[in-house]
Amino acid sequence: MEAVPSTPARIADVAAHAGVGIATVSRVLNERGSVAAATRERVLEAIRILEYRPSSVAQALSLKRTLVIGVVLPFLTEASPIERVRGVVTALAASPYDIALYDVESADRQQRAFRLLADAHRTDGLLVVSLIPPDEEVRRLSAGSIPCVLIDAHHDGLPSVVIDDVGGGELATRYLLELGHRRIAFIGDKPADPFRRQSSRDRTIGYERALAAASVPMRRDYVREGTQSRHLARNIAEELLRLPEPPSAVFAASDVQALGVLEAARGLGVDVPGQLSVIGFDDIEIASYVGLTTVRQPLFESGRRGAELLLQALAGQPAPVHVETLPLDLVVRGTTRPPR
Amino acid sequence: MEAVPSTPARIADVAAHAGVGIATVSRVLNERGSVAAATRERVLEAIRILEYRPSSVAQALSLKRTLVIGVVLPFLTEASPIERVRGVVTALAASPYDIALYDVESADRQQRAFRLLADAHRTDGLLVVSLIPPDEEVRRLSAGSIPCVLIDAHHDGLPSVVIDDVGGGELATRYLLELGHRRIAFIGDKPADPFRRQSSRDRTIGYERALAAASVPMRRDYVREGTQSRHLARNIAEELLRLPEPPSAVFAASDVQALGVLEAARGLGVDVPGQLSVIGFDDIEIASYVGLTTVRQPLFESGRRGAELLLQALAGQPAPVHVETLPLDLVVRGTTRPPR
DNA sequence: CCTTCCATTGGAACCGCTTCCAGTCGACCA
DNA sequence: TGGTCGACTGGAAGCGGTTCCAATGGAAGG
Structure with a gap:
């Protein structure tokens, strides 16, 4: 059994052990330049014996790239960001990049996260999920020429992967209208955080448009705002x-809120879809289980696509600042039906 | 408006701008040593103007610590690891540590992840979730004196946060027995990955023990193994x-598998809990919605606790190598009832 | 008025790796 | 056989911080 050195070997140790210069070791490591076969063998042997692993920190400093991609997202609140991260993870799995996760739950955490990230040394690129970075940081980002892709958010001057929330709102509402419904309520998010993307807001607009297009008057008492929580949505639905x-x-x-609505209906003995039709948004995992009719948005795909765009930018592609809009699907399941 | 330098400022730029030495700037930054008030002001001013941010990479190299904690986990497969990560994120939010996420889906990714992490330069500490690191890497970890805490996994010589899976299996089975059930089936995971923790296996043992304790003979055709997928569990349940x-x-x-069972029952017109009682394990979010009786394990808490232990170790606490067992709760909801 | 002391400060070494820049040396060409 | 060429190789200069250590200078003590 080979001895385990108490302190990890450095490149100089390997060089000494192999009786060569550090430059040669580096050449062997990076397969750059020419090294005599015999020399290479000696170096590889030394690396094996000493269990040498190059320090990624030192490499990062020297090369000015960290091989780390920062992912900023509001992590704890919703199910959907998770699904997006999965897409990111998948897309990055084959790349040499690691993922640094920055949860920006509270507003101050947000501050800190963006601050940290603007520190152009920490990450090579940035993926921002469902969050709108402050102008200040966007400026700094581009000044530091660190590529950034927005997922489920939009900002002038930054490429992004989004969905058409207005269109989605219309899609859902139009479907209900086509089923024959006229008394259609909407439950959305409360606008809380200025940095937080308000997709709900746009869906409201789609809702209003669809009603207008069908000449169905909008009733203020039918439009409610709560939070993403199922609990609150349930109260509102009641x-x-x-x-x-x-x-x-x-x-x-959102589907989560739709679940709250279903709970409310169940609690009040209101039959779904007999007496009440319910349609959600997102198509999270649980939706299919519950049989919820919903507007499916490609969560996983958004993460994957965003990561791909970032990798392209990192690879030196021009990366045009454009907005990529992912398609939405109406997924009809068992919670919708024509009104009686 | 102040000019944005095309290239980020370095500490030398700040020093030059303030007309001081770099050592002084460093002192101001780290509030170490004594600096004249007037000098400090000049330096701070220069930092402000130049929008200087110290390079964390350079700091890491110099200080030999990265302020990064690596979290290794099988990310994509199950809902529960996510919940644990939430706990980790929460616990680490107040700390200066960032989180590097390593998904180890496939076996080779696993190899790579552990390899990378054993590189003692990349992270200051490690949290391994639901995975059993190979002995080789554990050895290397301790050699590199990089603290590591296991969450939902066990390995001699490493502190860990776990639950009593055997006890949990007994708890669930005993409950069913107490309700009067005698024909009790078990659906578990297929042992697939040698590095993957097999909590399911232990739950099987608990199941068997409870049956034995009640002198109920175990029937081989009642014990099945599938995957974590709802779909497969459904087939098995059918x-x-x-x-x-x-x-x-x-x-x-697991709850996910329990959902598959519920689906199967629904599909076959078998009434739950009238004709069939179902109990899961985990108590994931959806369980409460569905009204699933289950054994609740503190997923979030496990992540939090693991992170806390790691922080302690990082802070230089002795960090005794011990196994911390988190409590389990039987959560009775609507899917269980005495047999007819 | 001369030491001694201490607050303050800057220079330089070092963290570990990459890479530019010479330098060595045998091979091949004229 | 002298010269050129190119394959190999090592030294040293960064990358951007931290910090040891020596130096400076004014204040306080004798």
Whole structure:
């Protein structure tokens, strides 16, 4: 058994052991330049014996690249960002890049995360998920020429992968209209965080447009805002269902909220889809299990595509600043039906 | 508006701008040593103007610590690791440490990840989730004196945070027995990956023990193995329900699999809990929604606790190599009932 | 008024790796 | 056989920080 050195070997140790210069060791490591076969063997042997691993930190400093991609996202709140990260992880698996995760839950964490990242030394590139970076940081990012791709967010001057939330809102609402519904409620997010992308807001707009296009007057008491939480959505849905003239259908801005609506209906003995149609948005895993009709957005794919764009930029591709819009699908399951 | 330098400022630039030496700038940055108030002001001013941010890479090289904690986990397969990571993220939020995420889906990725991590330069500490690191790497880790905590896994010589899977298996099975069930089936994971922790295996043991303790003979046709996938569990459950003498209760080694069982029952018109009781394991988010009876394990807490232990070790605490066992709870919901 | 002391400061070495720049040396060509 | 060429090789200069160590100079003590 070979001895384990108490301290990890450095390139100089390998060089000494092999009786060559450090430059030669580096050449062997990086397969650059020409090294005599015999010399190479000696070096490889020394590396094996000493269990040498080059220090990525030293490499990063010398090469001015870290082989790390930062992923900034609001991690803890929703199921969907996770799914996007999965896409990112998958796309990056085959690349030499590692992933640094930056959760930006609270606003101050956000500050800190963007601050850290703008530090152009830490990461080679950035993926920002469902968050809108402050102008200040975008400026700094481009000044430091560190590529950045936005996923599920938009900012002038930064490439992004998004979905058409307005179109999605229309899609869902139009479907309910086509089924014959006229009393259609909407449950969306409360605009909270200025840096947080408000996809719900756009879906509201789509909802309104679809109603307008069908000449169905919008009722203010049918449009509610809560949080992403199922619990709150449930409360809101209960209120809606207790209205003198309750809606015959509810469009929830997310599946999670739609689940809250289903719970409310169940609790109040309202049959879905008999008395109430429910449509969600996202198509998270649980949706298929529950049989929820929803607007599917390619979460996983968005992460993957964003990562691909970033890799391209990192590879020196021109990377045109453009917005890539991923397609949406209406997934009809069991929670929607024509009204009675 | 102040000019944005095309290239990020280095400490030497700040020193020059402030008319001081770099050592002084470093002192100001790290609030170490004594610096005259006036000098400090000049330096801070220069930092502000030049938008200087110290290079974390250079700091890492110089200080021999990266302020990065590596988190290794099988990311894409299950819902539970995600929940654990949330705990990790939360615990690390207040610390100065960043998180590097290493997904080790395939076996070769696994190889690579552990290899990379054993490179003692990349991370200051390691959290390994639901994975058993090879002895070789454990040896290397301790040789490099980089602290490591296992979450949901066990290895001699490494501290870990686990649950009592055997006890959990007993807990679930005993509950079913106490309800009066005698025909109790078990659906677990297929032992696939040697590095992958087989919590399912231990739960099987608990299942067997509980049966033995109640003098209920174990039937081989009631013990099945599939994967974590809902789909496969569903198929298996269908087979079980079509047996000449179908089980009156099913204990699934995970909630995801339990959902598959519920689907199977629904598909075959088998009433739950009327004709069939189902109990899962984990208590993932969806479980409460579905009303699934399950054994709750503190997923989030495991991540948090593991991260805390690692932080302690990083802070120089002795960090005794011990196994911390988190408590399990039986969460009774609507999918279990005494047999008819 | 002369030491001694200490706050303050800058220079230089070092962290570990990459790579430019010469330098060595045998082979091949005229 | 002298010269040129090219394959190999090693030294040294960064990359951008931290910090040891020596130097400076004014204040306080004798």
